[in-house]
Amino acid sequence: MFGTIMSKKTLLNSKEIHIILHRLACQLIENHNNFENTVLIGIQPRGAFLAKRLVQILKDDYNISNVQFGLLDITFYRDDFRRRGAPLEANKTNINFIVEDKNVVFIDDVLFSGRSIRAALTAIQSFGRPADIELLVLIDRRFSRHLPIQPDYRGRQVDVFNEEKVTVHWKGNDEKDAVYIVNK
Amino acid sequence: MSQLSVEHLLGIKHINKADIELIFKTADHFKEVINRPIKKVPSLRDITIANIFFENSTRTKLSFELAEKRLSADVINFSASQSSVKKGETLIDTVNNILSMKVDLIVMRHPHVGACDFLSKHVNAKIVNAGDGTHEHPTQALLDSYSIREKLGSVQGKKVVIIGDILHSRVALSNIYALKLQGAEIKVCGPKTLIPKYIDSLGVEVEYNIKKALEWCDVANVLRVQNERMAINYFPSTREYSQLFGINKQLLDSIGKKIVIMHPGPINRGVEITSDVADADQSIILNQVENGVAIRMAVIYLLAEQIKRT
Numbered sequence: 001m002f003g004t005i006m007s008k009k010t011l012l013n014s015k016e017i018h019i020i021l022h023r024l025a026c027q028l029i030e031n032h033n034n035f036e037n038t039v040l041i042g043i044q045p046r047g048a049f050l051a052k053r054l055v056q057i058l059k060d061d062y063n064i065s066n067v068q069f070g071l072l073d074i075t076f077y078r079d080d081f082r083r084r085g086a087p088l089e090a091n092k093t094n095i096n097f098i099v100e101d102k103n104v105v106f107i108d109d110v111l112f113s114g115r116s117i118r119a120a121l122t123a124i125q126s127f128g129r130p131a132d133i134e135l136l137v138l139i140d141r142r143f144s145r146h147l148p149i150q151p152d153y154r155g156r157q158v159d160v161f162n163e164e165k166v167t168v169h170w171k172g173n174d175e176k177d178a179v180y181i182v183n184k
Numbered sequence: 185m186s187q188l189s190v191e192h193l194l195g196i197k198h199i200n201k202a203d204i205e206l207i208f209k210t211a212d213h214f215k216e217v218i219n220r221p222i223k224k225v226p227s228l229r230d231i232t233i234a235n236i237f238f239e240n241s242t243r244t245k246l247s248f249e250l251a252e253k254r255l256s257a258d259v260i261n262f263s264a265s266q267s268s269v270k271k272g273e274t275l276i277d278t279v280n281n282i283l284s285m286k287v288d289l290i291v292m293r294h295p296h297v298g299a300c301d302f303l304s305k306h307v308n309a310k311i312v313n314a315g316d317g318t319h320e321h322p323t324q325a326l327l328d329s330y331s332i333r334e335k336l337g338s339v340q341g342k343k344v345v346i347i348g349d350i351l352h353s354r355v356a357l358s359n360i361y362a363l364k365l366q367g368a369e370i371k372v373c374g375p376k377t378l379i380p381k382y383i384d385s386l387g388v389e390v391e392y393n394i395k396k397a398l399e400w401c402d403v404a405n406v407l408r409v410q411n412e413r414m415a416i417n418y419f420p421s422t423r424e425y426s427q428l429f430g431i432n433k434q435l436l437d438s439i440g441k442k443i444v445i446m447h448p449g450p451i452n453r454g455v456e457i458t459s460d461v462a463d464a465d466q467s468i469i470l471n472q473v474e475n476g477v478a479i480r481m482a483v484i485y486l487l488a489e490q491i492k493r494t
Contacts, residue, residue, distance in 0.1 A: 076217070076225035076255075076485075082493045087187050090213045098221065126222040 011139075011166065012156060012179040020155040024136060025057045027153050028105065035067045037131070038103045043120050044073040044091035047108035049170040050138055054107065068102075070095035074119035093123075100128030105153075109168040111137040114149035139166050139179060188486050192304045192311040195320035196361035204365060208330055210482035211475070218254060218477055228257040231488050234287045236279065237314070238264040238294045243449055243473060244314050244324070248291050251480035257488075260287070275299065279307050288491055289484065292316075310487045318352050324448050325358030327479040329366060331472045332403055335444055339366040345397045346370065347429060348407035348456055351378045351418075355407060355448045360386050373397040374429055377418040394429050399439045405446040406431060406457050422455055432458040442466050449473070 012020070032038040035058075042051025048071050058064040075090040106120055117135060124130065136153035141160050160166055160181055169178045188203050217225055233252045237245055245261070252259045262282065273281075279290065290307070292300055293314040300313040315321040329339050336342055344363055350356045350372045363370050364387060371389045372379060379390055391397040398404060409425060419425045431445070445457070445467040453459050462469060 073213070076213075076227045081227050082489060082491060087489055090210065092213070093216055122226065126217075126220045126224070128221060 007183045009181045009183075010178060011158060011181050014171070014177040017138075017155075017177045017179065020138065021053060021057055022061070024138075024153055024155060025054055025062060028054070028058070028136070029062060029064065031134075032103065032105075035064055037101075038105065039068040039070060039097065039099055040105050040107055041095070041099075041120075041124065042069070042071045043106055043108040043116060044071050044093070046110070046168065047106075049168075049173060050109050050136075051107040053170070054136075068097055070097065072106075072120055072123055074116055074123050077119035077123040079115060079119065095127050098128040099124060099130045101131045102128075104130040104133045106133060106135045108135075108137050110139045110141060110166050111135070111149070111151055111154075112141045112144050112166075114145045114147035117149050118147050138168060141166060187490065191487075191490065192300070192313075193322050193483055193487065194300050194304060194311065194313050196322045196325050196358045196365070197320065199322075199365075201365045204326065204329070204362065207326055207479065207482045207486065208333065210486060211330055211478040214254070214481040214485070215475070215478040218474075218481075224254050224256060226256045227485060228252070228255040228488050230493075231255075231288045231491070232258040232260070232286060233289045233291065233484070234260050234262060234282050235314075236262045236264075236282070236290055236292045238292070238299075239315065241293055241314070243476070244293065244321075247473070247476040248312075248314060248323075248480050248484075251477050251484060252291075254477065255481055255485060255488075257289075257484070260285075275303065276306050279303060279309075283307055283309055289487060291484075310491065312483060312487065315354055317354065318357075319354050320358045320361075321354040322358050322362075323476070323480055323483060324355050325362040326483070327472055327476045328355075328359055328405060328446060328448070329362050330479055331446065331468050331475050332368075332444070334471065334475065335468055336402065339363060339368050341367060341369070342403060343369045343371075343401045344403045344405060345373055345391070345401040346405045346407065347373045347394065347397065347431070349378045349409050349418075350374055350383065350407070351380050352410045353407050355405075357386075359405060360388055371397060371400065375419045375425065394431070395435060395439065398431070398435065398443060399441075401443055403444040403446060404431065405448075407448065408450060408452055409455060426455050430454075430456055430458065431461050433460045433464070436461055436464070436466075444468055446472060 040051055042048040055067055055069050071094045073091040073093040075088050134152040137151045138155040140151050140154040140157045142157050165182045167180050171177045190198050289310040291312045291314050294316050297317040297319040299316045300311050304311045332339050346356050371391050373391045447469045451462055
């Protein structure tokens with residue numbers, strides 16, 4: 001009788017995101033000092049926004065402007081090629097350096113099954129053998145992992161039902177910074 | 185991302201503008217991949233591809249094979265000269281035998297027009313036409329347009345002249361279809377005997393004067409004289425052909441502008457094009473070869489995407 005009603009709940013508002021981003025930036029500085037041997041890799045498409053924002057914060061607020069930063073697309077490394085109804089859409093990879101012996105930090109907005117990060121771990125090998133790889137995510141969806149992958153830096157850990165979706169909005173791309181839980 | 189509108193790549197005639205744009209967009213990603221230190225992605229690791237060549241080929245076969253390997257597909261190669269075809273086996277029997285070894289996609293070159301089309305109706309695998317007689321060579325036309333787009337920004341509105349043996353050229357026909365779809369203006373130029381009688385029906389103009397043709401165009405795609413397809417003499421001598429339709433540095437400098445020079449290869453140096461033109465900075469012949477791998481990766485990836493896992 002009634003169509004499915006889509007509900008949207010705010011998980012983080014723009015002020016909370018601001019605080020979390022600064023905390024994550026400080027945690028990165030704590031572990032990587034002056035970022036001399038560190039590269040930040042945004043996982044396309046959604047991780048790119050978070051990575052760019054963190055690079056900006058490091059530069060503007062902490063005077064660290066020499067951070068090597070790249071964007072990695074994982075489309076051709078995914079394990080669900082030919083298994084999905086809709087075709088996969090590739091994005092641009094932009095890594096103009098070799099990651100050989102570097103400390104790599106993967107940056108993504110939401111960690112869910114861990115499969116994207118599994119694909120990224122394979123994809124990054126095309127650019128060399130990193131010394132180590134860490135993972136930074138804004139939202140860590142607890143109890144939803146398909147693989148033994150956990151973040152090293154997390155903005156907020158949440159428990160969300162499988163049928164719910166966590167969407168991250170970024171000012172510049174969307175109206176404002178916000179994280180929502182959408183029930184479809 | 186949308187999907188290709190076709191199940192096989194039999195010719196440019198069967199695809200549309202959106203398909204070309206999708207192939208180019210996908211090829212952009214693969215071009216970045218093939219310039220990495222490790223030039224390989226695992227997408228097609230459970231796909232098997234057979235390259236079946238009933239006609240000689242060097243670069244097309246290498247380019248396809250490299251594209252398939254860059255996508256991590258398993259590849260088997262088959263040349264008619266070493267096969268049971270010589271013993272009288274039919275095309276369908278040959279291919280079905282290969283298919284029973286669980287092949288998902290076939291790249292085929294064949295001397296007869298329509299061979300790929302015929303095959304696509306009789307075997308259960310994706311077919312990519314790598315040249316069927318004097319008919320079509322779709323991946324060559326795609327990589328030619330892709331190279332023009334890369335060099336000049338777009339194909340829309342560009343003036344392209346195709347020079348040489350139009351009559352026997354599958355590259356010319358596929359290029360005409362592809363360029364038309366993308367809104368380019370096209371002329372052909374060559375000896376009257378090597379211009380097809382019904383060329384007007386393709387919406388293409390003919391220019392018999394090479395200098396005028398070069399003055400008009402932004403891009404000159406120079407074709408090889410295909411002696412192996414000529415049962416009779418279509419022009420008196422190679423020397424005369426070269427004098428009337430060959431491109432040399434002097435001619436190129438005399439037109440007062442810098443045009444892009446293309447050639448699908450293999451080049452007959454000193455016949456249709458001199459060495460100094462082939463190696464000039466306005467020549468994008470080697471870019472075409474590099475782009476060929478990216479385009480073929482895109483075509484194979486997009487067709488393989490349609491093979492649903494059972």
